[in-house]
Amino acid sequence: MTGMTAQGVVQILASGLLMGLLYGLIAVGLSLIFGLMDVVNFAHGEMLMLAMYATFGLVFFTGLDPIILAPLVVAIMFALGVSVYAGVIRYALRAKANPGMVQVFATFGLALLIQGLAQYFFTPDFRTISNTWLGGKTLNLGGIFLPWPQIYGAAISLLTFGGLYLLITKTDFGKALEATREDQGAVALVGIDRNRVFALGWGLGAALVGLAGTVLAIFYYIHPQVGATFALIAYVTVALGGFGSIFGALVAGIIVGLAEALTTMILPPSLKSVGVYSLYLVVLFIRPSGLFGRL
């Protein structure tokens, strides 16, 4: 594009990087659950949407800032994740015929159900949270303007990935998680309750996307279909990084964010996602199980 200054390019790349870190956080729960039990949650976007509404509702009733309320939303989402496992996924795993298809369509049905519930209780109106600490504020770094909500999101994302790394490598729960994904049959022999690990895995996955939801709620419109907007990006991110790879989700998130930003320099805004999707396809055709996938 003509008239693009070096500063303009840095601006776009920095925005892309910040958004990419948030994409990583949105996607990592999906990847974690898949790595644990080979299930793709097609209601992942709806979980994000619910977290955004939860943030909105709590802000509305308490008047506190979304940043303060984030732990509460994360706790609610953890409970929701465990419930979804106990109420839906547990039964989907028992299917004797067409197990893969049962998982896909059980979670798709759940996604439609959640969307319907959101439309029924919250109406299809677009909502925003106003007067937050960070909303609308930008940081001026020598002429590069970075929005504070996105900086906050990127920082939360990096901290979370650090925390996840410690959780998986240093704690008993992390070891149980790793062991279960390595060999579901053998863990029972050493006294690990597979069902409990799966339930906690779903709780953790939902909590992670919930945390991303508390950040998005600060600067994005909240409506019943908002999940779909980010869900496809999340699937692309997870497939690009490799299903089940947590580190892959972070790297792929950054790649997706940067690719999206770069596309806007070349193509009209309405084709913003085409660049990302094409890049994802090219990578997948070269590496069918993603950058860091084990298959």
Added chain:
Amino acid sequence: MGEPVITSGTSGFVAKRLRQLIVAVAVFALIALVPRLTANVYLLNVLILTLLFAALSQSWNILGGYCGQVSLGNALYFGIGAYATSILYVKFGVLPWGGMLAGGIIASLLALALGYPCFRLKGHYFSIATIVIAEIGLQLVHNWEYAGAAQGIQWPISKDSWWTLQFARDKAPYFYVALGMFAITWLVTFFIVESRWGYWWRAVKDHPEAAESLGVTVFTSKMGATAISAFFAAVGGGFYAAFLSYIDPESVMQFQFSLLMALPAVLGGVGSLWGPAVGALILIPLAELTRSYLGGSGSGLDLMIYGALVMVVALTQPEGIVGIFRRRIVRNVAS
């Protein structure tokens, strides 16, 4: 998989196939009587959509059900059919019949071109790639000025004619065309699933490695399934465009259509001859009724009912609704 084959040698098998065929022709003939019983436009519209999606879902079933490759991007081929038919008719005066055929061929060729890289992907990687490719298609059409971009294409008003497939008030002709499409996809499936291809597909679905080692060319099998599947999806799209006389990117290519092509088969029974029809007969009227009676104000009740149904059936009837009957038949024969 497929029908429970309870036979005594080849003659039993042939007799069973003949019986299936006679039952099917009788069912088609009975359905053909419906427009003589009612001229209610609303009812006929719902039934036309039901037949259309029974046909579309049958086409999805060939790749998804028999061959086991769960595509969630068939809206791409549906859209190609709708756009090919509309562009050829509106800009070049080609009759919709020719447009549907052309759309089908274009979609088949594209499916083969996309299948080449996509069939290297397994399981969820494949499904997600199909969603993404359809989404790319949608965005490209959105920006395609020649095809009306976001405004879409309006068919000119013309007098009722079988040639142009335009009927302003009488919906019965659309009903017969939809029935014809459903009958053709059913018959194609019927004949092909017991052919060499059908056996290959089921082998590819159940045990790809074993199939490969026994000399089944997995890749060729998938390519054959996707070409047939895409062809009928596009023909259905062309019909839909003629039926609505107006298309835009969302109304023919949104993700919803990919889902709507897969769901009837999943609900009715994947990899079965009547599954997609049974599923469509439940799903489409339910979707239309809940939309017109509950969803008018965007209340979300329609989505709730729909979602709950899909979830419950997937969880409780993994073999679909025809699975219930099949088990009963097997039990009766066993006792």
